[in-house]
Amino acid sequence: MTAIRGYVPAAATGLGVHSLDRFVLTVPDLGIAERFYSEFGLDVMRSGNALALKTFSQDQQWGLVVEGKRKKLHHLSFGCYPDDLPYLQERAEESGVEILDPPQGFESNGFWCRDPSNLLIEIKVAAKSSPDHKTSGIWSSSPEGIAGAPIRSNVPRVRPRRLSHVLVFTPNIGQAVDFYSNIVGLRLSDRSDRVAFMHAIHGSDHHIVAFAQSPAPGLHHCSWDMGGIDDIGLGAMHMAGNGYTKGWGFGRHVLGSNYFHYVQDPWGSYAEYSCDIDYIPATCPWEASEHQPEDSFYLWGPSPPDDFTLNREA
Numbered sequence: 001m002t003a004i005r006g007y008v009p010a011a012a013t014g015l016g017v018h019s020l021d022r023f024v025l026t027v028p029d030l031g032i033a034e035r036f037y038s039e040f041g042l043d044v045m046r047s048g049n050a051l052a053l054k055t056f057s058q059d060q061q062w063g064l065v066v067e068g069k070r071k072k073l074h075h076l077s078f079g080c081y082p083d084d085l086p087y088l089q090e091r092a093e094e095s096g097v098e099i100l101d102p103p104q105g106f107e108s109n110g111f112w113c114r115d116p117s118n119l120l121i122e123i124k125v126a127a128k129s130s131p132d133h134k135t136s137g138i139w140s141s142s143p144e145g146i147a148g149a150p151i152r153s154n155v156p157r158v159r160p161r162r163l164s165h166v167l168v169f170t171p172n173i174g175q176a177v178d179f180y181s182n183i184v185g186l187r188l189s190d191r192s193d194r195v196a197f198m199h200a201i202h203g204s205d206h207h208i209v210a211f212a213q214s215p216a217p218g219l220h221h222c223s224w225d226m227g228g229i230d231d232i233g234l235g236a237m238h239m240a241g242n243g244y245t246k247g248w249g250f251g252r253h254v255l256g257s258n259y260f261h262y263v264q265d266p267w268g269s270y271a272e273y274s275c276d277i278d279y280i281p282a283t284c285p286w287e288a289s290e291h292q293p294e295d296s297f298y299l300w301g302p303s304p305p306d307d308f309t310l311n312r313e314a
Helices: 030-040 082-094 173-182 229-241
Strands: 019-027 043-047 050-054 061-067 072-080 111-114 120-125 162-170 187-191 195-199 209-213 218-225 247-253 259-264 270-275 298-300
Touching: 019 030, 019 162, 019 218, 030 043, 030 050, 030 061, 030 229, 030 270, 061 162, 072 082, 072 162, 072 218, 082 111, 082 120, 162 173, 173 187, 173 195, 173 209, 229 247, 229 259, 229 270, 247 270
Parallel strands: 019 061, 072 120, 162 209, 218 270
Antiparallel strands: 019 072, 043 050, 050 061, 111 120, 162 218, 187 195, 195 209, 247 259, 247 298, 259 270
């Protein structure tokens, strides 16, 4: 593990987004999407030709699924503070980034552009949805003489607490890191030759967005924070019992340290149950590091499926 020398992103000036506000997908059948995300434990609200993805504990709209010809990552939206928006747009324009009109059907109080992979992104004024402190998983050993596990028939339905991050495909990880640091204002957390993780400068999880190598952009997975290890296991069991048996887990990642179980969605990408991810406060001098491939994937767990890193949007 070695530090990346000479890496001084524009975010070091203190100008950057504070949150991944939401992701937007297109899929050919909203009914299939509604069933999958509802079984996953999200609060899915249908409105016209779109599905809003929320958690039951917060009113934040973490995702939006709209009808389209095929499954595709439509765009990512990042939230910033009101005073920062004009400076973020000015920095983008001075860097030669083309400012675009909002796509049809999407209103915005911010600005739109495309990243080097041609993925559409929005930077807008929004309330901070990234956590202000670490949201740890909750578990403890039971005292002597007391059963630690509840009766299975009495276990309530487990549900995600919030969106943690998304991992997207990109043809050039170096270009992606440069753009999202110098334009969006994220900071690099860790990387290897085929993946990079970035966090927000105002305090966030180890990564709110990550990038994996692929010939084209696309969504690999959306990751959802759970209350603890049992919640991950119960969520995975619920999904398997409802026919969603393909995936990967249970395991623990190295970079980010989170426990995980991935469930393959109907379009070949994944939704991840996750807990206890590392947290980087705004005041933390986190040193970005370059890792060997074998040290950047997972600490323990079953071998991933052969097609786990396949980009079905390419």
